[in-house]
Amino acid sequence: RQTDRPVFDRPGALAWIADRTRERGAHTGYSWAVVGEAGEALGCVAVGAVNRTHDTGWVSYWTTEEARGRGVAPAGVRALARWAFDELG
Structure with missing residues (x-):
C-alpha cells in the first residue's frame, strides 16, 4: 500500500482536501x-x-483496510470513468 502523501492527523487531512480543491x-x-x-x-x-x-488523465484510488476485498475500488473506478467520459469527454 502506497501513497505519496499519507495523512496522519486533522491538519494533514485538511491540507489534503485543500490540495484536491485547488x-x-x-x-x-x-x-x-x-x-x-x-x-x-x-x-x-x-x-x-x-x-x-x-x-488524458491518471486514475488513482485508495481504500481503507476494512473496505479491501469488497469490490469498493472497482466500483468507484467504474463510476469515476463514467463521470470522466461523460463530463470531460
Whole structure:
C-alpha cells in the first residue's frame, strides 16, 4: 500500500482536501470520497494530471483496510470513468 502523501492527523487531512480543491478549481484533478451506506469512509477515487490538450488523465484510488476485498475500488473506478467520459469527454 502506497501513497505519496499519507495523512496522519486533522491538519494533514485538511491540507489534503485543500490540495484536491485547488486541483478541481484548476481543472487538473477531480477526487471523490467513496462512502458506505451508513456514510462511513471507504476510500477515494480520483482522476488527476488531467491534460485537455491530449485528453488524458491518471486514475488513482485508495481504500481503507476494512473496505479491501469488497469490490469498493472497482466500483468507484467504474463510476469515476463514467463521470470522466461523460463530463470531460
